[in-house]
Structure formats: C-alpha cells, structure tokens
Amino acid sequence: MSELTPLDKAEAAAKEAATDTVAVQLALAAVELAKAATAQQPAHSPACSHQHKPGRSTGEWLAIGCAVCVGGVGIAFASIAIAIGGISVAILAVVLRSLWRDYQRDVQKGR
Incomplete structure (x- = not known):
C-alpha cells in the first residue's frame, strides 16, 4: 500500500x-x-504635514467689505458721470445740427 x-x-x-x-x-x-x-506606521498620523495659514480676523473682513462698498459707490458715480456726459454730447450735437441747418438755409436764401 x-x-x-x-x-x-x-x-x-x-x-x-x-x-x-x-x-x-x-x-x-x-x-x-x-x-x-x-x-511601522505610528498609531496617530496627521492628515497633512504642511502649515495652515491663520484665517482672517473680523476686522479684516469688515475692512474688505467697506472697501468693496466704497468701490461700488465709486463705480456707480462714475457710471452716472459717463451717462451725463453722453447726454450732454447728444444735446450738443442736436443743437449744432440745428444751427448748421439754419446757416445752410440762410446761405441758400442769400442772406
């Protein structure tokens, strides 16, 4: 066997x-x-090894908010100034066109 x-x-x-x-x-x-x-790994290892920057303080956030508000108001006033300037140029063009037509009419009539 x-x-x-x-x-x-x-x-x-x-x-x-x-x-x-x-x-x-x-x-x-x-x-x-x-x-x-x-x-071989330690029992508790940190998730990441780089240094984190501290966050912004309340005062810094308030300053940033104020700067944004002031900038927004400045942009609003600049937009209004541009609009007023555009309207002024349009009115000036209409007035000058009217004066030019009157002058051309007077020249044709011989005045």
Missing part, C-alpha cells in the same frame, strides 16, 4: 507546483511587506 495511485501523484505534484511558483512567492512577499509597512 505504499504505492501511490496516479491520482495521488498528480495531486502531490499540483500542491508542490502551487507552492513553488514565483507568482505565489511574490504574492506572499507583498503581503509580508504590507504587514511590515503597517506595523
């Missing part, structure tokens, strides 16, 4: 081949490396 059947021989050969393959050895090495890496 010491003789092995062909099925037993094939099973033993398959087990030996499975344990001796390079792929299995690499996988086992990767698992061992991962275990070693997690064992």
Whole structure:
C-alpha cells in the first residue's frame, strides 16, 4: 500500500507546483511587506504635514467689505458721470445740427 495511485501523484505534484511558483512567492512577499509597512506606521498620523495659514480676523473682513462698498459707490458715480456726459454730447450735437441747418438755409436764401 505504499504505492501511490496516479491520482495521488498528480495531486502531490499540483500542491508542490502551487507552492513553488514565483507568482505565489511574490504574492506572499507583498503581503509580508504590507504587514511590515503597517506595523511601522505610528498609531496617530496627521492628515497633512504642511502649515495652515491663520484665517482672517473680523476686522479684516469688515475692512474688505467697506472697501468693496466704497468701490461700488465709486463705480456707480462714475457710471452716472459717463451717462451725463453722453447726454450732454447728444444735446450738443442736436443743437449744432440745428444751427448748421439754419446757416445752410440762410446761405441758400442769400442772406
């Protein structure tokens, strides 16, 4: 009964081949490396290692808000000034056109 059947021989050969393959050895090495890496890490590591800048204070935010408001009022006044200037130029053009027509009419009549 010491003789092995062909099925037993094939099973033993398959087990030996499975344990001796390079792929299995690499996988086992990767698992061992991962275990070693997690064992070396400290228990509590910070999420990031860079220094955070402190936030703006209330006074700084108020100053920024005031600057934006003053700038907005300045832009509003500048827009109003441009509109008034445009209206003035339009009125001037209409008046000059009327004067030019009157002058041309007087020249044609011989005055």
